[in-house]
Amino acid sequence: QKEVEQNSGPLSVPEGAIASLNCTYSDRGSQSFFWYRQYSGKSPELIMFIYSNGDKEDGRFTAQLNKASQYVSLLIRDSQPSDSATYLCAVNTGNQFYFGTGTSLTVIP
Amino acid sequence: DTEVTQTPKHLVMGMTNKKSLKCEQHMGHRAMYWYKQKAKKPPELMFVYSYEKLSINESVPSRFSPECPNSSLLNLHLHALQPEDSALYLCASSQQNSGTGGNQPQHFGDGTRLSIL
Numbered sequence: 001q002k003e004v005e006q007n008s009g010p011l012s013v014p015e016g017a018i019a020s021l022n023c024t025y026s027d028r029g030s031q032s033f034f035w036y037r038q039y040s041g042k043s044p045e046l047i048m049f050i051y052s053n054g055d056k057e058d059g060r061f062t063a064q065l066n067k068a069s070q071y072v073s074l075l076i077r078d079s080q081p082s083d084s085a086t087y088l089c090a091v092n093t094g095n096q097f098y099f100g101t102g103t104s105l106t107v108i109p
Numbered sequence: 110d111t112e113v114t115q116t117p118k119h120l121v122m123g124m125t126n127k128k129s130l131k132c133e134q135h136m137g138h139r140a141m142y143w144y145k146q147k148a149k150k151p152p153e154l155m156f157v158y159s160y161e162k163l164s165i166n167e168s169v170p171s172r173f174s175p176e177c178p179n180s181s182l183l184n185l186h187l188h189a190l191q192p193e194d195s196a197l198y199l200c201a202s203s204q205q206n207s208g209t210g211g212n213q214p215q216h217f218g219d220g221t222r223l224s225i226l
Contacts, residue, residue, distance in 0.1 A: 034214050043199055043217040044152065088151055090215070096165065097142070097215060099151035 003027060004091050006100035014108050019076040021103050023089030026070070032092040033065055033072045037085045038102070044088055048074060079107045112136050115200050115218035123226050124190060130221045132183040132200030141183045142215065143175060144199040152199055158183060159205065190225045197222050 004025050013019045021035075032051055036044035048063040050056045050072065056063045062075040072091075076083055084107050089100040113134045122128050132141065140159050144152035157165035158177040166175075172194075174186040183200055201215040 032213075036217075043197075043220045046214050046216065049214045096157075097154065101151050 003098035004100040010104040021074040025091045034090040036088040113218035130185040134202040138202035142201040146197045
């Protein structure tokens, strides 16, 4: 079983819609959870991080964490074509960071 | 622009060459990381330095040799690489929390795109 699993997509949403990206993880001891956006040929860029159960909002982005279900998600409201990228979920325990394989998102104008 | 600076941005080298990748951060972070990323794959962790000491080596071949001269610098020395080592090499840093062991987010540099001839 992989440490972090994501649906690879591709996920396509129309401009202005809500994009929902999901991630599950296997280690119940995981403490920190991150979402990165990566454009083709570029390095990962931090979008959100969350440590506690519940929702965390930052602008158009909301991260949701449910430790009992070992599930973390990212919602992107009012999706824009510039949001088209690969979204990487990362989970941290101690010094280890585990990345999911990423979900490719395309926002259609 | 990122707060983690990697040089060079691109590197082409032969299999017999020796070269080094460099990474610098001035955010006071005490954890630094090297990752390797192939196209359409997630970053793969190679090495972790915590307080300038190597804490994790993910069974990386000895042709890759990391070095952390001080808390701001991280090097990756390359020797006798193979064509399959061609990839994007990413450096990242993070502030470590004390006590609980959890980390603050990693901040990535722009990467070095390495091509082995």
